[in-house]
Amino acid sequence: MRILVVDDSEDMRELLSILITRGGPGFELVGEADNGRAALEMVKEVMPDVVLLDAAMPVMDGLEALPLICQSAPHVAVIMLSAFPGESMRQAALDAGAVGYLEKSRLTQTLLPAMARLLDDTGPFPVRSTSG
Amino acid sequence: MDLEFDAPDLRERLDALSLPDLDAVPFGVIAFDLDNRVVGYNRYESDRAGIAPERVLQRDLFIDVAPCTNNYLVAQRYTDEPHLDEQLDYVFTFRMSPTPVRLRLLGEAGAPRRYMAIRPR
Amino acid sequence: MAVSYSDLLQFFYQCPVGLVETDEAAHVTLVNPAAARLLAPVLGNDDLSDLLPVLERLSPELLSALTRERTALGPIGAGRRFTACTNAEQATWVELLAVRVEPGRLMFVVLDADREQELVRRERVRALEVNDQIVQSLVAAETAFGLGRPDRAAELVSSASAAGRRWIGEQLAQAGGAAAGVVRRRDAAEPVAEAVEP
Known part of the structure; x- marks a missing residue:
């Protein structure tokens, strides 16, 4: 599974890359971007299977970039990441085409299982029920 | 003078008049330049407001003459809209009494004169 | 220095703060240009001869304070400034204060609160x-x-x-400097009290 990480925090991108590496050989980090607009370009360039997209970023935030990514690359599964809890943001992300919404504070427990479910291809939107 | 407040070509027809000729217009007309300085204040408006033209000519329209219009509804539109021809109901404060009026705001980018036409409601 | 009535009216007219004088039924007897300028966005089809519909739209709170304190002289609502939005799209705001100057005569002060x-x-x-x-x-x-x-x-x-x-x-x-007393430790769940103008 080819993964693109999009987050304006360099620390977070670094930690996500470590986390992805720990997922094993099935997970490959293929690129990083620090805002939604750069992510749009990267998606076209590296053709990932999954985009881990931060919700709040400068230049273009995740919620703005999400429908554009889904439009330009319908095959890509986008998982929205946010530091803020909030049912309305979660719902907005899912409505805009994200396959999942994960709170950043629990990523070490939730991210790899969510991506494993995507890899298993157990359904059209296997991560959608994940609210943690 | 046969000139109506609602005339579609009101701005062009006011432009064709000399400033003294504005006195013949049968509703209030204030002409002002690009710095908002009043250059024409016609007789109708002068009689209705009870203000002699000498007191307002060369004064800033939105600061000294009609400060009640110094907001986004009126003054800002002359700045923002290159082809301005808009009517709106407004309230003036002649002699400190609320006075309902109908305004027509007229301005064209590049034209030296802009107009505020005023008709009682 | 003696101040004539016409001097006062001139001040009233040029005052950058909005001033509206009404009777007890909110019929407007005097209004200055600043008040007309600030209240224009909420007037709609009203002609500002009657302040009641304007207050109903703008600040029901001030209106109920006026009703509650129908005989009190001086500042209404203990002089509180009632903040009201005159146009959400343009983000224009005013603050309103009301004073009963004498029985049957009210003065409303309208302040530009955008800044x-x-x-x-x-x-x-x-x-x-x-x-x-x-x-x-x-x-x-x-x-x-x-x-x-x-x-x-x-x-x-x-x-x-x-x-x-x-x-x-x-x-x-x-x-104003290291005013440690400004900081009060409170429970995270405890709401911060809304500031009320004195």
Whole structure:
């Protein structure tokens, strides 16, 4: 599974890359971007299977970039990441085409299982029920 | 003078008049330049407001003459809209009494004169 | 120095603060240009001869204070400024104060509150940005802990702490120096009381 990480925090991108590496050989980090607009370009360039997209970023935030990514690359599964809890943001992300919404504070427990479910291809939107 | 407040070509027809000729217009007309300085204040408006033209000519329209219009509804539109021809109901404060009026705001980018036409409601 | 009635009217006319005088039924007897300018966005088809429909739309709170204190002389609502939005799209705000000058005669003061509201908005945005900065670092620290990287987590916690301290420093400086008494420790769940104008 080819993964693109999009987050304006360099620390977070670094930690996500470590986390992805720990997922094993099935997970490959293929690129990083620090805002939604750069992510749009990267998606076209590296053709990932999954985009881990931060919700709040400068230049273009995740919620703005999400429908554009889904439009330009319908095959890509986008998982929205946010530091803020909030049912309305979660719902907005899912409505805009994200396959999942994960709170950043629990990523070490939730991210790899969510991506494993995507890899298993157990359904059209296997991560959608994940609210943690 | 046969000139109506609602005339579609009101701005062009006011432009064709000399400033003294504005006195013949049968509703209030204030002409002002690009710095908002009043250059024409016609007789109708002068009689209705009870203000002699000498007191307002060369004064800033939105600061000294009609400060009640110094907001986004009126003054800002002359700045923002290159082809301005808009009517709106407004309230003036002649002699400190609320006075309902109908305004027509007229301005064209590049034209030296802009107009505020005023008709009682 | 003797001040004539016409001098007072001239002051009333030129005053940059909006002033509206009404009778007890809110019929307008005097209004100055600043008031007409500030209230214009909420007038609609009204002609400002009657302030009642304007108050109903703008500040039902002030209207009920007037009704409650129907005989009291002096400032209504203990002189409170009633903040009201005149146009949400343009973000225009006014503050209203009412004074019963004598029985049957009310004076309304209308203040341009755009600047104050803009400052409040900027303060809130700045507070949110700093809070976000702190949360981002703490969330990254949690992730680092989860990955078994305590050193990295400690660095991130320090970074969050530094952002928080900088913010508090800025706030204390604005409050007039190291006024430690300004800061009150409270339970995180305890709401901060809404500021009320004296």
